[in-house]
Amino acid sequence: MKKFLLVLTLLLSFNPVYAINNLAADNAIQSRIDNVGVRLLNFNKIQKRIVFVYDEEGKKNLIASKSVTKRQVIVYGTAYKSIQTDDELAAMLAREISSAVKSYSGMWGGRLDTIQVVLGSKKFETVADKRAVDYMVKAGYNPLALIVYINKTCPQGRSDKFARHNLTSKRLARIYEYITYKYPQFLQNNSYIDNEYYQNFLLNSVENRKKLEQKIKYGGVGEVEYE
């Protein structure tokens, strides 16, 4: 009888404790996301309301992210798994913030711009990447973390000719170019030089970086045809 009572007590007490632990873990993650997200909003003087939500089990909507439809940045558990530093978290949030900000501008309460972001996703993907770099720098984060984050999490497609998204290698090269021109100090005093993920990017972007070097050497303007 005693044994039965003991087992019963253990069974009854296990679930709530587990639930509380889970809740505490979720709360810690949510707080971390809120802190980094609000820091990005405040330092960039973004006067639009944007909220941050941690969703452990949800999946990203492939057509329209809630950043543009609801001005809500959702961090999914599958994406959060790959985040190691606050810089990388800032990179992820800054990208979504730039889409959310875009959804506020333009006619019909931003609806037209939202449609444009959704339909012209390749173009706005590049814009969101560049704006994310600006947001990160202004909030005191290292923009090279955006390269690390994308290099770690976004797979490489075969071609982007008829795709809705750019090839990841092109995105990375454009971000690198943007940092080279606008924030060269981060490359001169590169704190990511010892980062293995960053070194992996340097390795897989040799050809694209050569093209950028040519552009800089000859004082070129306009877009480089990255691969």
Add this chain to the structure above:
Amino acid sequence: MNKKLFLFLIITLIFIFNSEIVRANNLEYDYSSTEAIPIHLAITSEISTKNPINDGQSVEFRVLNDVNYEGKTIAKQGDIVPAKIATIVTAGMNGFPAEIFIDDFQFPNIKNSQLMGEYNKKGQNRCLWVYPLKWSLTLIPFVGSLTNFIMGGNAKIQPDEMITIYYYPKWK
């Protein structure tokens, strides 16, 4: 022993309370004040997305009127203010307009954190008529896709165009 423990707890609580106050005062920004002074500017030479320009390129603006605050002149008419092209969005297919974002305005007497200063200019948005046209033409096979070749308008900032940014003197 209990007294010592009690005293230790009290000191700890006071320390935590004080550190919270210090932290609140230590933020690098304070947006409490709503007092804003408009600064009117005009670009010195035209920029357009039609001509290739690079992100991060420097541009210059001219102050159009004297800007005074509490008897002090913050910026004089005719002063040159450097700024940077933050991001360029080139015009896209289906009438997507080009866009120019300008920020990092450098005034000698104003901290950058006291400026609500990003300015953006869009080209003509042709999506308004391109999309209805595209959808109506889709009834004829392949014809709707022809609207893909209609590009959006280029963004242009001309020297006779006044732009306004705001200086918040009481912001940190």
